[in-house]
Amino acid sequence: MKKMKKFFAVILSLAMVLGMSMTAFATEAGTATQAATGKITVEGLTKEKTTVKIYKVVSWDEANSEWKVENWAKGKVDLTKDPVTINWNALKEIATDANLYQAAKEVSNGTAEFDNLEIGAYLITANGDTTVYNVMGDFTYDYDSDNLMVPAQKTISAKASDYQVVKTFKNDDSDKFVKLGDSIPFVITTTFPSYEDGTKNRTFTITDTPTGMTITNIEVKVGEDTLSAGSDYTLDKCLPSTEAVTVNFAADYIGTENTHAGKTVTVNVTAKVTGTGKYSNEATTNKASDPSKVEGETGSITINKVDKKDNVLKGAEFSVALDGTKLEFVEVETGVYRLATADDAENTKVTNVVATNGSVVVKGLDEGTYNIVEEKAPKGYSVVDVPNQTISAGQNANITVKVTDTKLSALPHTGGIGTTIFTIAGCAIMVAAAFFFFTSRKKANK
Known part of the structure; x- marks a missing residue:
């Protein structure tokens, strides 16, 4: 009987130890699933070299249980409103000028990650070699099942805000003076866009608009690859054309994986001067906010x-x-x-x-x-x-x-003196000659 009591005592002890270890394991597991600090991941960047910076805007003052605006951001954040209002664009201007970033990363794979972030609000900026992105901002907290604030992981999809398009003369002559009928080569340069995940209607167009010119030829390159008209892209006008011509990139070429994002797009345009005086050629895209124009004259x-x-x-x-x-x-x-x-x-x-x-x-x-x-x-x-x-x-x-011009010398009109004076003079000379002749003969006969 004593042996049985000892046996049950051992079993009970083992059960208690096992129960304690399971509780500890559950606690550890629960802690493991809850991040100790926050994290922000930026996705959707182009595959070109991109610099991404993060700035702390608002922090959590745990001692006083309140939000606290960082000194550099004061005046651009209103904590009195619910929800809090933040002027992200104004903060971007200040942050960029003052170089107040907390961390910076240079990436070329389309993604940037910032971890070990304290609870708060953060501003994120991204700039590529040819692509500028909209300002981004997010909070690194959430609420758990007990409705308590805890650090959180957030993902932001970057969206390009300023794809630039540049139109130049191919020979870089900024003051092109030509004659009527000359063919002028132009170059349009821009960046192939990236698209947010889940974007269904992915379109990319480049339009060339001539004034006083006729477009005679268009060639398109992406990176080092020369594209095929009709399959990789189509033109909305037949060439030659005196009207604007749009390059429409095919949906299959754009794809769904941002394969070409960040690559340089080059459109070589040849146009003939058909107007006198000023002529121009303007490029636009459905991604760039501002057109680019070149001008010349005859x-x-x-x-x-x-x-x-x-x-x-x-x-x-x-x-x-x-x-x-x-x-x-x-x-x-x-x-x-x-x-x-x-x-x-x-x-x-x-x-x-x-x-x-x-x-x-x-x-x-x-x-x-x-x-x-x-x-x-x-x-x-x-x-x-x-x-x-x-x-x-x-x-x-x-x-x-x-x-x-000068007038020609005037000729005499009818009734004028004409040649009469010369006739009279001639006759007078002849009479005088005869007089002297006969006078001399009379003297000779005496």
Whole structure:
């Protein structure tokens, strides 16, 4: 009986030890599932090199059981409201200027993690080589089953706010001066966007808008890869086009895994100058907030024909030559001509332009020094020499020259003295000669 009592006592002791160990294990397990500090994970970044910074905005004052605004953030946080209001954008400006970040990470895998964070509110900024993200902010706490505040882990999806698009001349000539009919190469540069998880309608478009130009060719590259038109992307207009042309990236190419996110997108555009004066080419995307435009121009020469009293003279004809070659023109309207191009096979081309009403304009000219010749003067006036004219970008893009003609010498009209005076003089000489002849003979006969 005593042995049995001892046996049950041992069993009871083992049960008590086991029960205590199970309680301790449960406590440890419960503690393990509850994070001692908070954590914030930022997802959805592009795969380009991105710098992510985190700033503490509000902390928890456990001793006084109240929220406390960090000194640098005061004035941008209102703790009197429920819920608390925080001006995240204003804080971003202050934080960036003051460089007050608590931690910073440089990532290229699309994700940044910040752990060992105390309970509070945090501001997060992210900037890539070509991508700027919306300001992000979150709290690192939650409530447990007993409705007590505990540290928590949060995940934020980054969203790009400023995809930039840049339009340039391919040869980096910022002041492009050309002649009518020239083909100009342009380059559009932007960044392939990233998309938040769960985004269903993933679209990406780039639009090129010409003014005074005709788009003749478009090529698209992403990273080092040249894309195929019709499969990787489509154009909404047939080329050549005087209207805006949009590059629509195919849904299959965009994909669902952000495979191309952060890569440089290059669109090479070739456009022909078809207008005189100013021309431009503008690029936009459905991701960038601001367009990018480049501009150029063609030159012109205006010739005004007058007399010495500045009275207008009509009907003079001029030729215009560059580098020893007379240029051909197409008349646009009376007294207005544009430079002829290769597309003018069906149009009448002339080398002499006519100042029908006393003035003539030739447009679409390139930079250079032009030789102007008055080929035909108005009736009653003499042809005069015209100084060479030099066109250049800026104030000398459009030149005006005054050509002053002189009247021809007047001819005698009917009833005037004409040749009578010469006839009389001749007759007088003959009479005088005869007189002297006969006088000399009489003297000789004596």
